[in-house]
Amino acid sequence: MMRPTFWATWMTLGVISLGLSCAEKSASEVERFFPESFDISIENTASLARVDQAVALDITGIQTKYPGFNSDAFAVVAGDHELPSQAVDLNGDRQPDQIIFVADFTAQEEKTVTVRYASSGKIKREYPKRTQAELSHKVGGQFVDRKYEGGTFQNVSALRVPAEHTDHSLFIRYEGPGWESDKVGYRFYLDWRNATDIFGKKVPKMVLQNVGLDGFDSYHEMSDWGMDILKVGESLGIGSLGMWDGEKAVRVAQTDSITCTIAANGPVYSQIRTQYDGWEIGGKQYDLTSNLSITAGGRLTRHGIEISGNPENLCTGIVKHPDAKLLTKTGLENGWSYLATYGKQSLAEDNLGMAVLYRTPDLMEVQEDSQSHVVVLNPTGGKLTYYFLAAWEKEPGGIQNEAQFVQYLENVVAELNSPLKIRL
Known part of the structure; x- marks a missing residue:
């Protein structure tokens, strides 16, 4: 209907x-x-x-x-x-x-x-907002010993990350850009960590514009809208990009410069574009463009990547948790597969499902290190696309158990394997 x-x-x-x-x-x-x-x-x-x-x-x-x-x-x-x-x-x-x-x-x-x-x-309509992407940093203050003192937060359409900025600099609101649908929110750390985190939402309205305004760690406590529900640490968090060095996943840590742009912030589609110049890893340098996008009513983030220099691999994955069960499925030869986890792994100590979905032909190997479950992928022609998602039990109408989560993943794979046919 x-x-x-x-x-x-x-x-x-x-x-x-x-x-x-x-x-x-x-x-x-x-x-x-x-x-x-x-x-x-x-x-x-x-x-x-x-x-x-x-x-x-x-x-x-x-x-x-x-x-x-x-x-x-x-x-x-x-x-x-x-x-x-x-x-x-x-x-x-x-x-x-x-x-x-x-x-x-x-x-x-x-x-x-x-x-x-x-x-x-030009005729523009304003519809109820079901997606959002934003980036907010302080203005009117200054960096002192790599901490930003004074100033107030201001939303911007783009930011070339200052050389003085690092983790916990108190410069960027909730430490990076954020994007959300009416089901879930995400953010990634716009610093050397470059890892993706989850905002669990208890309400369908857009909430990111109010997150982190009242303090650096306020979103780690449950509020009426929800909270940060994932401990990322040194892991891949959920769907973070890296490279497999033979022993571990290495995130996009050392770069010459990073420029982040809010490419779209609309009612049904939002997108964040990030340009990493001079990513140094394994004695080589790469230029990388990352496009993260989300659509209304969905949990999935699409991650489209373009990279120079013909790297041997790229990787992504999910943080390990002792109370989470690993779920994997290898799909059709030319279809989609997934690596997922489910269990009481949220920071609220309740059920959270996470998944990374990738094209089966792109898979080189499934690996793990001390922090993350990892899928190692082949960026054909310098391009790679994968999806990641989070399903928290407290979201409105949320998935409540492992069986529901697995069925949901099966449906997502079926949709990816059967794209809409459109005829003009």
């Missing part, structure tokens, strides 16, 4: 007009804002229902068939319902590359969705 329609605000040619709820808004009113249209057919090829499935359409492909399409003024409609959507610049060239929206599908359903647009001008 489609979700209830969302309230929208319309901004046209710089003049804001309050839109009616979609239940009140007539089809002719939508057509007045967006007189042009085309239909797309979307088929769920999997034999299971998909809820909040992200759909991405390449703008170049759209404009090849519909040259008048304007990514500054469009709306996506399914039947009588407008689907929250956004245009996304994937590569940082300040030009939108895709339009993204989420929709629900029954098993093997084929549905028609209409994209309506105005061929000129």
Whole structure:
């Protein structure tokens, strides 16, 4: 079933007009804002229902068939319902590359969705926010012995990490960028640690904008929204990137420079792009671009990586915990596999499931060191994509036991193995 329609605000040619709820808004009113249209057919090829499935359409492909399409003024409609959507610049060239929206599908359903647009001008809608990415650091103070003294936090769209910054410098709010959906939040340490952590959420609303404002460690205590639920230490945390040196996973620690950018911060899709120049490891240097993204209604973070210099491997994994059970599955030859853990491994001492999902052909070996369960992967042509996820029992409608978690993972793998078929 489609979700209830969302309230929208319309901004046209710089003049804001309050839109009616979609239940009140007539089809002719939508057509007045967006007189042009085309239909797309979307088929769920999997034999299971998909809820909040992200759909991405390449703008170049759209404009090849519909040259008048304007990514500054469009709306996506399914039947009588407008689907929250956004245009996304994937590569940082300040030009939108895709339009993204989420929709629900029954098993093997084929549905028609209409994209309506105005061929000129800008019309922006504001939808309820179901994803967020942010980066906040202090301004107005100064570094003293690598600690930042004074100043107040300010959200920024990008940051080239200062040379004075290190772990626990009190410069970046919750120590790095954060991203979240209505189910879960994540952060990574924007310093030599470069490891990913989890914010468990008890509420679906966006919360990161308020995390860490009242103290460095406040988010390690349970609050009304949730808390930091993972102890990372020297491990790979959840889904952190590294390189396997034959004995252990080595994180992206020693670099010439790091620049982090909030590439997207939208209602249904958010993305963080980080450029690591001069990653030094094993006597060699590499330039690395990391793109972390999340979509509305999902737990998965997609990690897309580009790296120079043809490294022998890259690796990722999950922190070890004595109370967590290791779960692995090797999938189809050209499909997806996972390494996961489940058990009372959260900092709240309750059930937490974590997983890394990777393409089966990319796997070189499954390994472990003293801190982490590790998958060693082959970055073909300098590119690699994998996913990671966390499922906390206290999230709204959360997974409560190992059997539910395994079934959830099986469904995720089935979805990855059966991508939507989209026809313009």
